[in-house]
Structures are given as C-alpha cells and as structure tokens.
Amino acid sequence: MTDGQIPEIPQTLEGYFTLHEVYAVDWPRWRSLDAARRGEIASQTAAWLTSAAKVEKGDSALYSVLTQKGDLMFVHYRESPEALKAVELSFQQTSLFEFLKPAYSYFSVIEIGLYELTAMARKKLADQGIGPGSPEFEEFFETEMEKQKVRVQSRLFRDVPAGRYICFYPMNKKRGEQVNWYTLTMEQRREMMRGHGRIGHKYHETVTQIIGGSIGLDDWEWGVSLHSDDMLVFKKLIHEMRFDPASALYAEFGPFYLGIQLRAEQLPQVLAGRFEG
Amino acid sequence: MTDGQIPEIPQTLEGYFTLHEVYAVDWPRWRSLDAARRGEIASQTAAWLTSAAKVEKGDSALYSVLTQKGDLMFVHYRESPEALKAVELSFQQTSLFEFLKPAYSYFSVIEIGLYELTAMARKKLADQGIGPGSPEFEEFFETEMEKQKVRVQSRLFRDVPAGRYICFYPMNKKRGEQVNWYTLTMEQRREMMRGHGRIGHKYHETVTQIIGGSIGLDDWEWGVSLHSDDMLVFKKLIHEMRFDPASALYAEFGPFYLGIQLRAEQLPQVLAGRFEG
Amino acid sequence: MTDGQIPEIPQTLEGYFTLHEVYAVDWPRWRSLDAARRGEIASQTAAWLTSAAKVEKGDSALYSVLTQKGDLMFVHYRESPEALKAVELSFQQTSLFEFLKPAYSYFSVIEIGLYELTAMARKKLADQGIGPGSPEFEEFFETEMEKQKVRVQSRLFRDVPAGRYICFYPMNKKRGEQVNWYTLTMEQRREMMRGHGRIGHKYHETVTQIIGGSIGLDDWEWGVSLHSDDMLVFKKLIHEMRFDPASALYAEFGPFYLGIQLRAEQLPQVLAGRFEG
Amino acid sequence: MTDGQIPEIPQTLEGYFTLHEVYAVDWPRWRSLDAARRGEIASQTAAWLTSAAKVEKGDSALYSVLTQKGDLMFVHYRESPEALKAVELSFQQTSLFEFLKPAYSYFSVIEIGLYELTAMARKKLADQGIGPGSPEFEEFFETEMEKQKVRVQSRLFRDVPAGRYICFYPMNKKRGEQVNWYTLTMEQRREMMRGHGRIGHKYHETVTQIIGGSIGLDDWEWGVSLHSDDMLVFKKLIHEMRFDPASALYAEFGPFYLGIQLRAEQLPQVLAGRFEG
C-alpha cells in the first residue's frame, strides 16, 4: 500500500460503514388509519429501532427532522455493506414504511485521516535516510498503521454519539481551475487541516464530529455528522470554519439535514402528532 | 468564545429560531369537498393560526403566495428548535394539511451581525495595548457581548413584522476562485457591510428586514425576509443593493418567495377562492 | 429617491404587474369526460378568459404552447399584486383547472429603464455645477421622472400586445468573477444598452418587446416577452443580439416558452384536440 | 436585413420547423389492458404515424429509445409552428397517449449557416470598394441569399433522413468569462466552423446531420440530429470533433437521446414487448 508516489497522499483508517436515511411521513395517508392501528404500527417501529440499535457490531439512532426536507432520519453504523443493506431492507418491510416517502440518503464509512502521522513518519524516515519505496519504508509504514488502528479503534468502531441534535451534510474539497485541493502539496494540505483541526478542537467539549469517507461510495467525498446538545453550536462552529482557509477556499457543501434525537419510546408520540421534545 | 483567531470573525447574536414553510393547495381535491366542509376546515385552520400566533415566546404569520411556487406561506418564530418542530408537526395534523403539497421551507435563527462592534472593540483594546487572547481581551469581549444582547433584545426576540407584503430569499456570500468573501480582511468586509447598511437604512421607514442566519442550519448561509406595505420597494431596494460591492461582487441569491399577508380571519375567504385583498 | 450614490444606478419606471402561467393539460383525464361536459367546461373557461381580459386596468391573454413544456400559457397584466393574486385564484376555481398541471410561472412588473435620461440629466446638472445630493439636483430629478412617467404612461399601462406569437424568457445580467455587469460604470452600461436598443429598434415594426422587471420579485432579474406575427423573427432578433456585447458578455438566459395566441373563442376547439391555427 | 453591423453575423437560412418528442410507456398500465385492446390501439397509432408522415409539406418518424430516458421518440418536420402544434395536439388525442409519460421535447427550425458565403460576399464587395450599409451592398446580399435559398432548398425542406439510428442532442456555443464564442471575430469563427465542417464531411457518407436552430425558440442554441446505419459512428464522429477547437473550447452539450428507427408497422410488435430489430 506504499510506494514512491503514495506518501503525498494522507493515509486513512476506516471503521464502521454508515447509512443516513431521511424519510417524509405521508401524513394524510397515515392519519387515515384509525388511532389504534397507528399506535400499533408506531410501537412495532419503536421495537424495530430498539432491536436495530442492539446489534452487536454497530448502532442505530433516530432523529426528528426539521423543515420539509423530511420528518425522520435514521442513522445506522454497521460492520459491513451487507449488514447495512440488511437493516435498510428490514426497515422497508415494516408497516410504517408504507407511509413514508424516501427523501435523502447517504452512504459512507467512518474515517480517520492521518495527515500528521503520514507526514511525521515520512520525516522520521527521511532523517534516517530511508526513502519511500524501500522495504524499510514500507515495513515501517505498515507497522505504524497497525499501531494507529489499535489506538483509534474506539473512534472507528463506536456507537452513534449521544448529542440531542444532529447536523448532517456531505462535502467535497474543491477542484476548481485555479483553486484545487488535490494539486496542493502534502505540506500545504497538512497545514490547513491542522488549522481546521484547531477550530474543531475548540468545540470538542460541546460537539462530537463523525467523518464519513465516501470517495467512490457516494456522490460527495465526505459525509459529516455533528452531534451536540446545543443547536447553535453547529452554526458557530461552521461559521468559524468558513473563515479558515481549508473551508474558505476549498470546501464545497451539499444540503444540510438537522434533527432532534428521538428515543425509540418517543416515536409513537411524534407519530401521533405531538412533539414534547 | 474568543481567542487569538476570532477577532477576524464578526461576532453574531442570535434570537428566535425561524421557519418559513410554503405549501401549494391541491385545488381540485380541496374543491371536491362540499362547501360546508371546506368552510369548517378553513375555520379550524384559522383558529389554529390564531392560537399559533399567540405563543408566549415567538409569533406565527400567514401569507398568500404569488405564482405557482405555492399558495400559502407560514412564518414561525420560536424560542427553540423543539418549539418550531412542535408547531410544524401540529400543522401536519390539521385537516387542511391533507389538501396541501409541500413546496419550500427554510430554517434559520434571527441574527444580528456585529461587524462594527467587533472592529471597534478590537481597536479600543489595541489602543490600550491589550491583544487578542489575553484574559483582559476575553473578559472585555464577553462583557461587551452581554451589553449588546440587552441592547438588541427587542430585535432578536420580536414578532413577525407587520408589513402587508413579504419577500423571502436565501443567499450566500460568494466563495469563488478569485472573488471570495471569506478570504477578505475583516476591514474590507466591514467596509462593504457598512455601505450595504447605508442602503438598508435609506429604506428603513418602508421596509423591515429580518436576517435569519443559517450557516450549518440550512442550505444557504442566510434567509432574508423583507416586510413592507409597498411591494415595489422590494424591487427598488434590491436593485439598488445589486450595484453595491457587497452584493454586486459577493452575493449569490436563491429563489424568491413573494406573499401578501393574510390575517387568520381572511383565510376562509381565500380558501373559498376569493381574494379581496 | 435620489442621493449622492444613486445617479450611477439607472432610474426605472414601473407599470402593470404581470403574471405568466404555463399549464399542461392532463389529456387522458380530460378526455375521460364525455364530449358534452368537455364542451361545457371549455365554454366556461373561454367566458372566464373574456371576462378576465375585460378588466378595467390591465389585460389577459392566452397562448397555445409548443412542446412538452406545457399546453396553455396565460399572460395577465394587473395594477396590483392583489389584482394578480385575485385572477390567479379565480382561475384555480374553474372546472378546467382540475385537468391542468402547473408547469411554469413568472411574476414581474412592466419596467422602462431610463439609462439615457439618467445620464443626460446628470450631465446637464453637472454643466450647471449642480452635483448629486444637492436640493436642486433632487428636485430636478423628481420633476424629470414625473415628466417621463407621463410620456411613457401608455407603454407602462397597456394591453398585452396583439402579435400572433409570444416568446417569453427570464434573464439576468451576469455577475461573474471577471465579467460582472454590476461593477461596470454607468457610462459603460449605458453605451451597451444603447447598442442593444439599436438592434431592438431595427425590429420594432415586427416585434413588440415587453420588459418585466423582477429583481426582488422572482428568480431572475427580468422576464422578457416578445410578441410578433412572425416566429422566425424571434430567432433572428435574439441571434443578432447574441453578438452584441450587452448579450454576448453579460446575458444569462433562463428557459424559453413559445406560444401561439388563442382567442377565447378558439379555446374550445383546441381543448377538443383540433388546432386549426 | 443587412446594415453596417450585420456582416459580422453569419447569415442563416431556415427550412422546416422541427419537433422532437420523447415519451416513456407506462408499461404496467399498458399491460393491464387485454391483448386485443392493446393490439387495436397499437394499430391505430401505427395508422396515425403513417398518416402523419404522409403530410404534404414535412415528415414524421418514430424511434425506439434506449435507456430509461424514454421508450419512443417522434420526430416531426412541418412548414409552420401551427402545423407542428396541430400534429402534437393530434397525438395527444390518441388512445396510446393515455399510456405515455412525457419525457423530453425540443423545438427548432432546420437551419443552414452561411459562414463562408457571408465572408466571401463581404470580401468580394470590399474588393469592389462597396462597403456594408450602402444600397449596392444590401442589394447584392439580398440577391445572394435568394440564390442560396434556391440552391439549398432540398436540404431545408426535406424528409427525416433514412438512417437506422438517431442521435439527438441540444448544444450551445460557450459564453464563458474568458472563452466566449460570441466575442470572437467573424474570421476566427469562420475558421473554426471550417475545421468543424471538414470532420463532418469525412463522415458524410455514413452520417446525415440535421442542424435545428433554436436561439429564441428553445432552451439551447441548436438541436442536432445525427442519422446513421452504424451507431458507433456517432461516437467516432463526436469523439473526433471533441478535439477540434470549435467543440473542444466552445461546445456545451445537453442530454443525448439515442434511438432505433421503427417503421409504423413495427410499432405493434414493440408495444407487445418484442424487439426484433
């Protein structure tokens, strides 16, 4: 996985595969059911969610979505594409699904980028006169990656963060005619990612950020999920980052989906039309 | 909230969360009801609106939308995302909702940008030799923000303005390859916002402007609502601003939604197909 | 309405508000009615149109649209947004409306730009040593605008032109990173508008052009309607303009809608599936 | 039609108006009819097509479309917009139409651009000291255009080419900030059109190209139809042109629609679900 060209490309580590699915409720059709039947279906769906969240490797969570972009957003973490497909297919068989309209979805894999590690390792080896492509270089790299994987295991394979609010959005690094992230040097990119990281760090007590890598998996390069107990923090964090060169110059954003977490037992109430937050 | 980097970023104050929702009436289905039932539903909806507008913290208003973009636009101000979700969900349970098709929605929070304050405070402190990052600097800033918050309380937490017409549109500041708002200096941005403000001020007797900040909350950076008793004033104001550098160079506009305010008691008449303005 | 900044912005005069609405006929559903009922509805709609066109202040016209973009386009001129909303709402209550699908709409106000006047007045005053912002300057401007308004009254408040064909399209002036209409000087813009006008003038015997200003009212800056008895003239005129700097460099075009005028009494025939043009 | 400015604009000659209409079959609904009824409708549609193709001035042809972009594409050539509208409206009244969903359409007029003629005439007159705008110049131009019109009559007013396959796509010449076809000199454009023509000529034995001019008539500047008995030739021709400056720098392409010609008598078989090509 390493040769003369690679060190210019940041190494990444991958964890759970993730699926975000937004649905709109077809309220008129749903409300045409009698209250008892609605209650029954809502309870079944709550049970389905509880069971989905109990999966041994992974997690599932549910959010109430704001605006006409949708009503419900499911977030699933699973160990394989097959396990994600299974949970998606399983939900499509529920009675509630008959009253939902698909509104948005995103597929990615939890990713930790190793800009700093890649650069440090390269420097360390260069100091020892070991250049990329040599057997020592490759061996060192492999060993180092294994160490990292152990170190960040709990961030790659984790539950959906507990924050009350979610902010999900996909994004790219720009490849414009003059402003192109992918033609910068490793050092330039590392420098900017570091500044970017500093801002993220400032907010680390109030926001948990999950980066889903999706190059080759979905239509954007990353799907970002922010989780927090304070919705205004999403605005403050992203506003501040927008002035940071990594975002100001290079970030392209897709649509934003905002939600309020729903515990399984709250779902029947929401489906009955009451939001008691 | 302040450190060595922040002073280059304008401070903002946040008030009510806002939700704009546009719906199209499915006229053929609506008209398939008999007149009595339509009257009954229209009255219930009017009552729902009256009650929604009476919320202790916030407000709700309704507009008749021009063109095929929709028929009705609701504007809700609320103190929390939960309260907005609750009003949205509550409307979805009304009988009228069965005859509506979602057409557009936007989520933001009333925002006052403090370009001038941020810059003045910075200068004042610099004159006293107090640099960003020092405890004095931070303390001064926090105190100043609290003062401002009190001062503009009535603009952050207010009712929907009373103007007969509404003009709503989302917008971004451009991040082009050569023309990029977010790489300008604080001073350059402040200068342009000031020119921008001068034009706004010229119209302040005829137009009330509500800025909804939505970075990290919805797909554009701001959602702007203009309220006026003269619809041509929207055209004159935005036309004049288009020649102002802040807009000429940096503004990107989304779709425009134009509406005529409907008091709750006017809704039944409109739903009966008569607009007596 | 005039101050030190304004003279760089061309004055405009506004007339009737205009609404263009395109609908597709749901032919299968329409044809599922028996011929007598279809005839009855078609006659009612024809009567509705005749009555709408008879409005004291304004006019209404109907066109048969080419291609799958739609089947019918209504053009309404009215003195106020309320009057436009009233005619829109009134049409939504017709029986024919149950068999139509909304396809496109555009809202604007008939506008006459006064590039030449603004520039001449400015020059005249400068020659007399009267600068922008002074009371004399403002008074002169106001007086001049009133004179103009009287002069062009019949172009601002007029009926829909009589041409057999209509070509409607919305457009913007470009605000690119290097090519930006709104950062040109008044003199540069005036020069280009003059060249543009010369081409329009060449065709003035065969084409009537109605400019609808829509900055702040709809999604583009203008909605242009060309009316002519020769459809190829639309192509020749717009082709020629495309080489003119004002268009070549600065024009951005939206979708084009082409129609053939239908007198109210022709509507039943078209709705019966026969076009005898 | 000629004055001091025009010679910089290539003259064009116009022939039949053309309409391309793509429809998707609603197979489930269609197949819910019994076979006899389907056969009856298919035969009626085949008869409709035969009759439409027999029009004295013009032609009609049908293609089986590949991919989910649609199932059937009709191509109509007619002498007037009214005649095109009449054939469109007539098809909307057929029983088959109840089982079709509109998928795409394009309106244009067969056009022959006279770059070479315009340039040569200009040079010839300049050699004789006759400049644009003079009566001799105008007279010469008019006479020349009439001659050309007679010469290319059979290309302007012709039947739909016989090739087994069709490739239809709309296109523009780019009007970018630095790369703008419409700001080039006549000579530069002529030079590029000539290179472009050379490539077209190379394929003239296997491909028939119909250029539909649509500036001011539809959303792109041209609608191009290629007709050939070899589908790979579309790829080779357009691939080769893509390296030619006229396309490499200046062409913007819309969607591509590919079809296989169906004779009227083949339609029932295709509608019965068998393609025996």
Added chain:
Amino acid sequence: MTDGQIPEIPQTLEGYFTLHEVYAVDWPRWRSLDAARRGEIASQTAAWLTSAAKVEKGDSALYSVLTQKGDLMFVHYRESPEALKAVELSFQQTSLFEFLKPAYSYFSVIEIGLYELTAMARKKLADQGIGPGSPEFEEFFETEMEKQKVRVQSRLFRDVPAGRYICFYPMNKKRGEQVNWYTLTMEQRREMMRGHGRIGHKYHETVTQIIGGSIGLDDWEWGVSLHSDDMLVFKKLIHEMRFDPASALYAEFGPFYLGIQLRAEQLPQVLAGRFEG
C-alpha cells in the same frame, strides 16, 4: 479513418454495448401482494435473469443497490443496440416490473483506448519518414488496429466481472476555460493516462475495471464500472487517483451507484425482505 489530423486523437477499440439500469422497488405495493404471488413473481424474475445471462454473445448480472438511489441494478452486455433494447423491453414485460420505479440508467460501449499504441505507431512511422495522411501511414494504422483488436478481443467481448461488489459512475474529462483536457497535446494526455494506468495497475489484482465509452451515446463521456470483492478498495483506488493529475485536474464525476452482487437464486430472498448477503 486516419488523415493528417487524426494521429493527435487516441484510437479506441469497441466491444459489447452495455446498459446499466437501476430500479427502486415500490415496497408497499409489492408487499400488498400475498406471499405466494410474490414468491411466484420472484422466481419468474430469477428465471428471466438466468436466461438473460445465458445469451450467447453478452452477459447479464444483478446487484442489490445501497441507499435510496435504488434497490436493484441490472448490468447487461450485448453485441448490438438492438440486443440491448430487446433485453430492456423484455424486462419491462415481466410481472416484477409493475412494482419497480426507474431510477437511473446508462448506455455505453466497452472501450479500450490506445494512447500508447497511437503514439508509438506515430513515432515508428515518423522515424521511417512516413507522415500522417500518406497511404503507407494509413495502411500501417489499419493493420495495427486489426492486430490490437485480436489481442484485446477477450477484454472487449467478455462477461460481467465476477466481483462481489460493483461501483458504477459516469465521468467526463473537464473542458474548463483554463483547464481543458481536449486542448492538451497528445503527448501531455498520454503522459497523464500512463500515470493513471499505473495506479489502476497497482490494484489490478483486487479490482476489475470496465470502461464504457459513451461520447455521443449518453450524457457523460464514459461510464466506469469497478468490480471487487472488497468494497473499501473502491474508496482507496479512487482516493489515490484523485491526487493523480489526470483526475485531480481533469476528471468530472457524476453520481456513484454501489451494489452487492445477487445471484439469480438469491433474488427471491431479497424480494422477501431478507438480506443474508
């Protein structure tokens, strides 16, 4: 097929025509059938697929698609457009099709680009003093192409690769105002394609790449299919290529479709809502 201009254009060889078709299952309607009927239809569809895959010249395969982009993706390889149309039409007649909604499709032809060959041949001939356009040059080229066609026969006319996962996406080479693939020299393009090829080669043991050429056939220039038993390899490969100049500067990507291969006999289980991967 060769003249003075052509050597600057890479020769390509074409194999099977390919069709990718994505469908969403209408689960509520499907589940409204009783289990026995669903089983029957699922078995018939499995049989249809088995039979389609057995075609003498070509192949057919099926994938379970992740996310709301669809549920099923069929990939068909056939020797002619007619054979592709026949399989498409045949599937539209199945009972399952009544429960599917078209979601995406792409048409292309398997293509092998001969950058290296074209360049080498040109050099070889130049060394012998044989220039493009001469009879020797043309003869040599034709002979060489025939040799190549034989050599790569098994890559042009092959079955769908066996990998467990598929990643399909369409792409273009950029034609920007400053960054334009089609204005580079043959040598520059060849150099970049070589670097690109090196990365592809690195992964050749784990990924099979099928390039579908679609210039003139569909809306993008190529449709790329990657097949692998490891889904993360798609991400690694495309991530690495993104830093390679050919992609970093010149690639424009369309939507990505990810799927998990389904053998015909697995289809009934998936349609019964169980994914046992």
